[in-house]
Amino acid sequence: MPTLPLTVITDPLCHRHDTGGNGHPEDPARLTVIAGRLGQSPLAPMITTMPPRPAERQWLTTVHSEEYLYRFEETTLAGKSYLDHPDNQLCFESYEAALLSAGAGLAAIDLLEGGATSRAFCCARPPGHHAERNLALGFCFLNNAAVAARYWQQAHGRRKVMIVDWDAHHGNGIQSAFEEDPEVFYLSLHEHPTWSFPGTGWKEETGLGAGKGTTCNIPLPPGSDDAAVMKAIAEQVEPALSRFVPEALVICAGFDGHVADDMSGLSYTTALYRQLGHCAARWAERYCRGKVLTLLEGGYELNSLAASVEMYLTGLATPEP
C-alpha cells in the first residue's frame, strides 16, 4: 500500500529530562521504545527525522506568564526535584528539554507550511496538555499544543485552529488557554472526570464568553472501547469539524487510553489508533490542505505505547481501506 512521507521531530535532549526514576511513568524510555519500534517498522523508509528548535520566548508568552517561565527555569537551575507538585519531577536539563518539546511543534509547523511534509509527528517530552499559564501539572511544564496553535495563527496566518485531543485525560491547560477564544476549537475525548485526573472536562464545559461553543468535551465512562470512540467521532467530532471549518489541525496524541495502560480505565486496543490516524488524515485532506501536526502527550505502558504510535502513524500515512 502506498504511504505518504512522515516527518518525525525529536531530539536526544528530550531523553535527558529526568523524572527521578522510582517508577515515575513519564520516563525517557517512552521515546526510546517508540524510536526502536519505528526503526523496525515497514514505515521506516518513509520517515524523515528532523530536529526541533528551542521555542522562542515570544511564543511561550502567548500561553505562559514571564513569572512562570522564570520560576520553571530557576527551579531546574537550583537543583530542585519538582515544580508545583511532586508529580512534576525535573532535573537540571528539564527546562531546555521543555523548550525543545514546545519548539518541536514550531519547527513542524514551519515544515508543514513550507511544503516539506504534510504529516509531522513531534516525538518529544515532556508532554504539555495539562500545563496551565502559571502552573505545572500532570508531568507537563509547557503547553506544547497551545503554543503551537498560537504560532500557527500568528507566524503563518492560519486563523482558525482545531485541536483534537484523544489522550485518556482532559487537557485542562489547552482548554483554559482558549476557552474564551472563538478561533481555537479545543475538542477532547477522555475518561470521565468523575474517575479521572485532573477532574475537568465535563460535557457542560463548552467555552466562555466569545468562545462559547468552541470547546467540546466528550467524557467516556471507564471501560469505553474502540467502538465508543468511533461512535463519538461520527456523532460529535465530525459535526464539530464541519461547523468550525478549521484552517489548521493539531492532534494531541496520548496513548494512555490503551487497555494495557493503567493510567486510565479506558479499554482501547492498538487497532483503534490506526483508525484515529485515518481520521486525522481525512480531516487534514478535507479542511487543511492535507497538513496535520501531531504531538505526543501521554502513554506509559511501553509495549502498547510503541505499537500504538506505529499504528497511528500507519493510519496517518496510508489511504483508508
Ligand SMILES: [Zn+2]
Ligand atoms: Zn494522559
